[in-house]
Amino acid sequence: MLNFMTKRLFVAALVAFTVSVIAFSLLRLSGDLATMIAGEDASAQDIEIIREQYGLNKPYHLQYLDWLGDGVQGDLGESMFYPEEVTALIKDRLPNTLTLAGLGVLFAMGLAIPMGVIAALRPDSWVDRTALTIAVLGQALPGFWFALMLMFVFGLFLRWLPISGNETLAHFILPAISLGYYSTPAVMRLTRTGMLEVLNSDYIRTAHAKGLPTFVILFKHALRNAIIPVVALSSVQFGNMLGGSVVTETVFQIQGIGHLAWESISRNDFPVVQAVLLLVACFYIVLVLLGDLLNAWLDPRLRVT
Amino acid sequence: MPPSDTKVAGKGLGSLPDDDDRGVPSVESVMQPDAFTMFSRRVIGHRSFMVAAIIMITLIIVALFAPVLAPHDPLGQDLDRRLMPPVWNEAGSWTHPLGTDMMGRDYLSRLIYGARVSLIIGFSAMMISGVLGTVMGVCAGYFGGKVDMVITFLLTTRLTLPVIMVALALVAVVGGSLNTVILVLGFLLWDRFTVVMRSATMQIRNLDYIRAANAIGCSTRRIIFSEIMPNVLGSLLVIATFEIAHSILLEAALSFLGLGVQPPTPSWGLMVSEGKDYMLFDPYLVMLPGFAIFLLVLAINLLGDGARDILAPENRN
Numbered sequence: 001m002l003n004f005m006t007k008r009l010f011v012a013a014l015v016a017f018t019v020s021v022i023a024f025s026l027l028r029l030s031g032d033l034a035t036m037i038a039g040e041d042a043s044a045q046d047i048e049i050i051r052e053q054y055g056l057n058k059p060y061h062l063q064y065l066d067w068l069g070d071g072v073q074g075d076l077g078e079s080m081f082y083p084e085e086v087t088a089l090i091k092d093r094l095p096n097t098l099t100l101a102g103l104g105v106l107f108a109m110g111l112a113i114p115m116g117v118i119a120a121l122r123p124d125s126w127v128d129r130t131a132l133t134i135a136v137l138g139q140a141l142p143g144f145w146f147a148l149m150l151m152f153v154f155g156l157f158l159r160w161l162p163i164s165g166n167e168t169l170a171h172f173i174l175p176a177i178s179l180g181y182y183s184t185p186a187v188m189r190l191t192r193t194g195m196l197e198v199l200n201s202d203y204i205r206t207a208h209a210k211g212l213p214t215f216v217i218l219f220k221h222a223l224r225n226a227i228i229p230v231v232a233l234s235s236v237q238f239g240n241m242l243g244g245s246v247v248t249e250t251v252f253q254i255q256g257i258g259h260l261a262w263e264s265i266s267r268n269d270f271p272v273v274q275a276v277l278l279l280v281a282c283f284y285i286v287l288v289l290l291g292d293l294l295n296a297w298l299d300p301r302l303r304v305t
Numbered sequence: 306m307p308p309s310d311t312k313v314a315g316k317g318l319g320s321l322p323d324d325d326d327r328g329v330p331s332v333e334s335v336m337q338p339d340a341f342t343m344f345s346r347r348v349i350g351h352r353s354f355m356v357a358a359i360i361m362i363t364l365i366i367v368a369l370f371a372p373v374l375a376p377h378d379p380l381g382q383d384l385d386r387r388l389m390p391p392v393w394n395e396a397g398s399w400t401h402p403l404g405t406d407m408m409g410r411d412y413l414s415r416l417i418y419g420a421r422v423s424l425i426i427g428f429s430a431m432m433i434s435g436v437l438g439t440v441m442g443v444c445a446g447y448f449g450g451k452v453d454m455v456i457t458f459l460l461t462t463r464l465t466l467p468v469i470m471v472a473l474a475l476v477a478v479v480g481g482s483l484n485t486v487i488l489v490l491g492f493l494l495w496d497r498f499t500v501v502m503r504s505a506t507m508q509i510r511n512l513d514y515i516r517a518a519n520a521i522g523c524s525t526r527r528i529i530f531s532e533i534m535p536n537v538l539g540s541l542l543v544i545a546t547f548e549i550a551h552s553i554l555l556e557a558a559l560s561f562l563g564l565g566v567q568p569p570t571p572s573w574g575l576m577v578s579e580g581k582d583y584m585l586f587d588p589y590l591v592m593l594p595g596f597a598i599f600l601l602v603l604a605i606n607l608l609g610d611g612a613r614d615i616l617a618p619e620n621r622n
Binding site: 011014015016018019022026027136137139140141142143144145148149151152156240242243244246247250258261262265266268273276277280281284285288 | 458461462464465466467468469470471473474475477478550554557558561562563564574577578581584585588591595598599600602603606607610
């Protein structure tokens with residue numbers, strides 16, 4: 001287990017490093033950032049001042065090391081639009097995104113796990129087929145359009161829920177549904193396969209044979225085992241949702257890091273974009289690692305590879 | 306051996322008159338039909354695949370013949386005819402069957418041309434990502450060892466990057482256009498090809514016939530192209546359909562966020578974005594293009610699901 005963990009940690013660190021290089025170089029692909037920041041009618045002198053100010057006159061690798069060195073100490077530079085440090089800006093916005101993604105995962109699990117269990121109990125029944133149909137239809141829905149439809153029906157037409165902003169928890173309901181819906185098919189399929197596998201195993205037959213009530217067998221014996229990979233998957237999905245929050249937050253005007261990323265990308269606010277990219281990627285790395293470790297801890301066979 | 310042998314024998318026996326009366330199954334029902342008949346039966350018998358194929362063919366025809374089918378110029382503005390409702394509305398007229406948008410452009414024509422944008426982007430991006438991902442996956446699976454390690458690392462890194470954010474940033478840097486979007490998506494979405502091709506190649510790599518090919522001295526190139534590729538083609542086709550759908554959805558999202566295909570190009574995602582401020586009073590502006598994306602992606606996904614069932618019925622789950 002220890003060996004497995006060190007290996008995984010090493011790979012994770014290497015991936016994080018590579019991602020930081022990518023995040024850094026992504027915005028320098030376009031050529032001269034200083035010219036871009038200065039705007040169209042800036043003089044050569046202005047551009048030179050900007051270049052000096054942001055350290056853009058140094059070679060790329062030194063710029064990168066400066067950025068990384070400061071970043072490790074919690075200083076990711078200053079936003080070019082907001083009069084704030086990037087770190088403060090992100091600290092301010094992150095809770096909204098975490099709330100959104102957290103509720104999204106809850107919604108996905110709350111919908112998908114019961115559906116998966118029912119589908120596994122009655123394979124090929126109408127329940128199973130309905131669940132599958134919902135999954136197939138859901139995968140074809142464009143996220144932003146689904147969000148707008150939710151807004152239209154529950155916000156504008158029925159007037160049940162607020163449609164923009166992030167003041168109360170109610171503001172997060174529609175966004176969480178629109179974000180979480182995409183994870184339901186995957187979670188449902190995994191629950192279904194896991195349950196089918198467990199239900200056919202010997203110890204469940206034994207439990208039946210010794211006369212345990214079906215309810216106890218299902219929830220205490222079967223689901224408990226089938227749910228582990230589902231929890232691991234959900235943690236990965238949570239990571240995906242942080243990235244996917246761009247669309248949802250933009251549609252519902254939630255002041256989270258997804259919205260921040262979109263704003264900053266549109267405005268060439270590269271310190272913020274770099275930081276958000278790196279942050280989301282790091283979250284993902286940690287979540288995947290947790291998922292892997294969770295799986296490996298519970299299933300020793302996985303530790304070998 | 307003449308292939309018709311069994312058939313002739315089958316016909317002769319099957320024509321015995323009282324086969325069924327004696328409760329003995331007829332020879333036709335026991336006999337396996339030839340591979341092609343079985344295949345076409347599976348295709349035609351697969352209902353969702355057939356429905357999806359019909360939708361897909363229709364949409365492709367619409368996209369191909371857009372200039373003939375579109376009643377108006379998709380870019381032609383007419384500010385006197387802004388926001389005309391569709392024909393099912395009382396105020397609608399057949400001149401603009403699906404109404405006009407806020408610039409007075411015919412909505413039906415824009416939707417028809419939008420099919421072009423989506424299909425071109427979906428297919429082209431898939432071609433790029435498909436080639437990239439397949440090469441990487443097959444190499445990782447075939448060579449193993451260090452090659453596999455490097456490619457797996459690249460794959461892990463790619464999966465770590467939030468696709469939509471990176472795509473947005475790249476498009477912003479390079480400038481939004483049809484070609485940029487195709488390239489960005491093509492270079493971002495190769496992961497699933499690599500994952501599937503890698504494991505498929507790994508499985509095949511250790512089979513006896515590959516060892517045999519190796520033993521008789523076939524070159525690596527020959528083994529990969531004539532022994533391995535034909536056997537992973539099925540999975541490749543299935544992934545390809547899903548990746549077309551994936552690219553179409555992402556293009557729509559990028560265009561919706563203003564960093565994809567640029568106006569006035571009629572992209573469905575862009576149309577939803579342009580229409581969203583008018584959603585309350587003119588919901589068709591948002592409903593129609595969104596539904597078009599949904600329909601196209603649904604058809605492609607069903608084709609993929611169907612192809613998987615038809616090509617490899619044994620690994621349906």
